Amino acid sequence: MMIKRIKELRNNNHHSQEFVIENTGVDVSHIENGRDTPSVLSISRLCRFYEITLGEFFAPLNHPQKK
Numbered sequence: 001m002m003i004k005r006i007k008e009l010r011n012n013n014h015h016s017q018e019f020v021i022e023n024t025g026v027d028v029s030h031i032e033n034g035r036d037t038p039s040v041l042s043i044s045r046l047c048r049f050y051e052i053t054l055g056e057f058f059a060p061l062n063h064p065q066k067k
Helices: 002-012 017-024 028-032 040-050 054-062
Strands: none
Touching: 002 028, 002 040, 002 054, 017 028, 017 040, 040 054
């Protein structure tokens, strides 16, 4: 679910994987492809980059949308 959230944030902001990597140092391509598991530090960097809190990052995971 974290992988989906990372990809969602990137796509919603119209950022390429390369752009995110260059601006955060987080290799989202490896995370999104399942080669790496995001660390707390990586998630924190992404939250800072997207100007959201950790709570906002995890909110959709705690309360999934109803179908």
